[in-house]
Amino acid sequence: MTDETRPTDGRTPSDLSEPQGRPEFLPANDGWESARTEQLGWNASEQRPQPYGSGWGDPSGRPSGDTAVHSGPDYGPPSAPPPPPPGAAVGMGPGWGPPPPPAEGSPSHGRRGPNTGVLVALGVVIALLASVMGSVGTYLLTRPSASSTDPSYSLGPAPTGDTSRPPESVAGVASRVLPGVVSLEVEGASDAGTGSGFLIKGGYVVTNNHVVALAAQGGDIKIVFNNRKSTTARIVGRDPGSDLAVVKPEETFGTPEITLGNSDQVVVGDPVIAIGSPLGLTGTVTTGIVSSLNRPVVAGEDNDPDPAYISAIQTDAAINPGNSGGPLVNAKGEVVGVNSAIATLSRAISSQSGSIGLGFAIPINQARRVAEEIITTGAAKRVKIGIVLDSRYRGEGVRIATEPAQGRQPVDSDGPAGKAGLKPGDIILELNGLRIQDSTELISLIRSKSPGTKIAIKYKRGTEERMASLTVTAEAEPTPRPS
Known part of the structure; x- marks a missing residue:
């Protein structure tokens, strides 16, 4: 108051x-x-x-x-x-x-203020508290919150465009070839498997022999087309020596046939595309190049009495189990090979690996001939030059045996080699200018030829090198083996 x-x-x-x-x-x-x-x-x-x-x-x-x-x-x-x-x-x-x-001497009635030490300590405490509170505030303002949303946030619309691609591009080639590629599901008496194939003229499907072999003794084959329609199929014929087979589906659903190319025109470095159903994944497309030509490959198990000898096109396009029988096409979309085998780091089933960049395809020129012979006769002809090779020889080239083996003479006097002048003990060095490394390579090269094809052979007798020209022939007409 x-x-x-x-x-x-x-x-x-x-x-x-x-x-x-x-x-x-x-x-x-x-x-x-x-x-x-x-x-x-x-x-x-x-x-x-x-x-x-x-x-x-x-x-x-x-x-x-x-x-x-x-x-x-x-x-x-x-x-x-x-x-x-x-x-x-x-x-x-x-x-x-x-x-x-x-x-003087009278007590002071005024309030005494804090001394300097207290003020300094108080200032330090306030500064520390301000720093801590500032850090906490910054964290609370910047920490992510699961419930924080921004209703106005937008990444904008996707760019406009279309799915059309140039015909010469990988996508363009794949779009033309994929409709003619099929997947095979095969069931045998005690096992089952999958593979690939492609449709050729007349509604036939070309594939590998090892894909359909399970169904050769009364099994079933189901073919699934690229449009996901399916039908059953029957085996027309098989050729274990070339690992090729032809099957006939009950229905093709208007599927276009695939275009066949010329494997003799393939060179190392050409771009190629492998199409098939690796691991059951239908319609898979992988790309690569031709890594090598005339690569000798023996397809089949170790105890197979009649393995397939293939002078293969090697590619680094990824090929995995299930790709077998599918097409290897060039940049024009033409089939130049039939995917057949892959190199693995182990032959044991328990440690089987996938693609390691070494895939092998049967040249389409050989597959064309075998398919025609199977469709017309039920079996393919086996070509030969009429010699028996010495499997114990480890020197340069390949040596003709000097002693009969399994009832056969080292050189068939009526065969192409005998007529060209080759004798037991001669060492074959080259075939058509290609240096021969082992017997597998020589057999694979000869079997890749069509009957009537002429070949040039360089061989050595003693210390003298000689040349011979001969025409490969086929074995006696095979007995048709329709399934």
């Missing part, structure tokens, strides 16, 4: 208690003077008394132990008590001086 409303109730300044909080002050020129004089009974023209005494202070700094006022003509009765000063008063208006300093 202000001095204007505080009751005096006859108390002297020594009776007053400590000021109770900071009082409210009115402006110095707004009724304050009149209110005070009315309360104390003084005239407005009278000078305001200057109290001295204990607790009041002397403007001159002199301490006094008595409560007294100056007397004079302008002052009221001496016995009139002076008004109490306002709590925590400051100079306001004329006649009011600053509070006197405390007397």
